Amino acid sequence: MKVSIIGSGYVGSVSAACFAELGHEVICIDIDEEKVRQINAGIPPIWEEGLGELMEKHAEKHLIATSDYDYAVQNTDVSFICVGTPSDEDGSIDLSIVKAASASLGKAIAKKDHYHTVVVKSTVVPETTEKVVLPIIEDYSGKKAGKDFGIAMNPEFLREGKAVYDFMHPDKIVVGAIDERSGFAVSELYRKLDCEVTHTNPRTAEMIKYVNNSFLATKISFANEVGNICKQLDIDTYEVMDAVGTDFRIERMFLNSGAGFGGSCFPKDVKALIGKAKIIGYEPELLKAVVSVNDRQPLKMVELLQEKLGELKGKRVAVLGLAFKNDTDDIRESRSIPVIAELLRLEADVVAYDPMAAESMQKVFGGIKYSNSAAEALKDAYGCLVMTEWDEFRELDSEFESMADRVVIDGRHMIKSKDINTKIDYDGICW
Incomplete structure (x- = not known):
């Protein structure tokens, strides 16, 4: 099939490369000409394991990029909206980019003689596809949904760092369409994958995505509260959790x-679901508690450090890990951000290290020191906060001996060796 992908960010880039790997002809649409150039040169605009190899393999063969909506729509059968959906200041979803993409698609579809299917893959709150995207495309195209063009919602369930693998080995594929023709068109794209497709309506597909992420976030906050x-x-x-997790109803x-x-x-999805609930007059107390626990949790790291070191003013503190998780350079909502902000408020001398995310964090905290290795960051530090689950941090041992005061607060259960713990004043955030 012939597919166009609007947006070349995390979801768009992975989807484009993987659809090309499945044998489809893919056109990426992006208003950023630099991203267009990169994709056509086989260079992914983001880092993701395995993505570079796929882009290089398919660039200008099964995968091309353009900023021309008309060209892309005229030469494809299905268009995926994969643009960003950031949060407003109150946590509600910002649909401005989705609306702009829908308008551009509508204008292009107006010039097309054949049926075209529009698929929302961006994470949007329930009713967005039917009450926002659909009417915008109808308005700008002058055509009727279900008759002249199709509409569907196909959420992604990709883990950053493992997104290519997850796309090619899904545990679920959800297609919420307004009609059978649209649903069939989207399902066909995944025919080579060994996974049953769940067919539903667009608002249910949207809700499945939010419930999926909100439940996982709830498990994490629950574990932290118990911890x-x-x-x-x-x-x-x-x-405790090892034993509890053996229950098949709970899982580890x-x-x-x-x-x-x-x-x-x-973080964004839980807040967006809270915002949607409030709009319809419901107060989601459990979801609000999930966010509240998560907001408080990283600051406990600094509190533990203060208990051991006293006043932090002028003291060198090493922060190991800046990405929100290992195997990615993504710092969005990283737990290191509130920790560093609190350390700076307390006038600590912060030095940070991350194997991939230092450059991104420099845009947030330009005034702190960045090291080229964990050993360099630890040298002469009074305290160390382990914030990201990078494998290399598990191997740290003699590096702690260069610290001025060997206080280590572990936020990811990384430092486990009893031999190491005898060399340092070790404490875990929940253990």
Whole structure:
């Protein structure tokens, strides 16, 4: 099939490359000419494991990029909207980019003689596809949904760092369409994948995405709340969760206590669902608590450090890990951000290290020091906060000996060796 992808960010780039790998002809649409140039040269505009190889393999063969909506729509059968949906100041979803993409699609569809299917893949709150995207395309195209063009919602369930793998090995594919023709067109794109397609309506597909992420976020905040209690009772919360996780109704994943969740999905999606609930007159108390626990959790790292070091003013503190999770350079909603902000408020001398995300964090905190290695960051530091689950941090040992005062607060359950713990004043956030 012939597919166009609007937006070359995280979801758009991965979807484009993977659809090309599945044998489809793909055209990326992006208003950023630099991204267009990169994709046509086989260079991914973002870092994601395996993405570079796929882009290089298919560039200017099964995958091309353009800024011309008319060209892309005329030469494809299906268009995916994969643009960003950031949060407003109150946490509600900002649909301005989705609306702009829908308008541009509508103008292009107006010039097309054949049926065209529009698929929303951006994460949007329930009713967006039917009550926002559909009418905009109808208005700008002068055509009728279900008759002249199709509309569907196809949410993504991709983990950053493992997105290519997740796309090619999905545990679920959800297609919410307004008619059978649209649903069939989207389903056909995934025919080579070994996964059953769940067919539903657009608003249910939208809700499935939000519930999926909100439930995982709830498990994390629940684990952190339990971990905070366990720490006060001198109980190993990991031992507790290992046992609890054997219950098939609960399962062990996402029950690790730590500094909290971040990234481009969980914080934004939970807040967006809260915002949508409030619009329809419902107060989602549990979801609000999930966010509240997550907001407080990373600051406990600094509180533990203060308990051990006292006043932090002028003291060198090493922050290890800046990305919101390992295997990515993404710092969106990283738990390191509130931690560094609090350390700066307390006038600590902050030095940070991350194998991939330092450049991104420099745009947020330009005034702190950045090291080229964990060992360099630890040298002469009074305290160390481990914020991201990078494998290299598990190997740290003699590096701690160069610290001025060997206080280590572990936010990710990384420092486990008893031999190492005898060399440092070690404490975990929840253990």
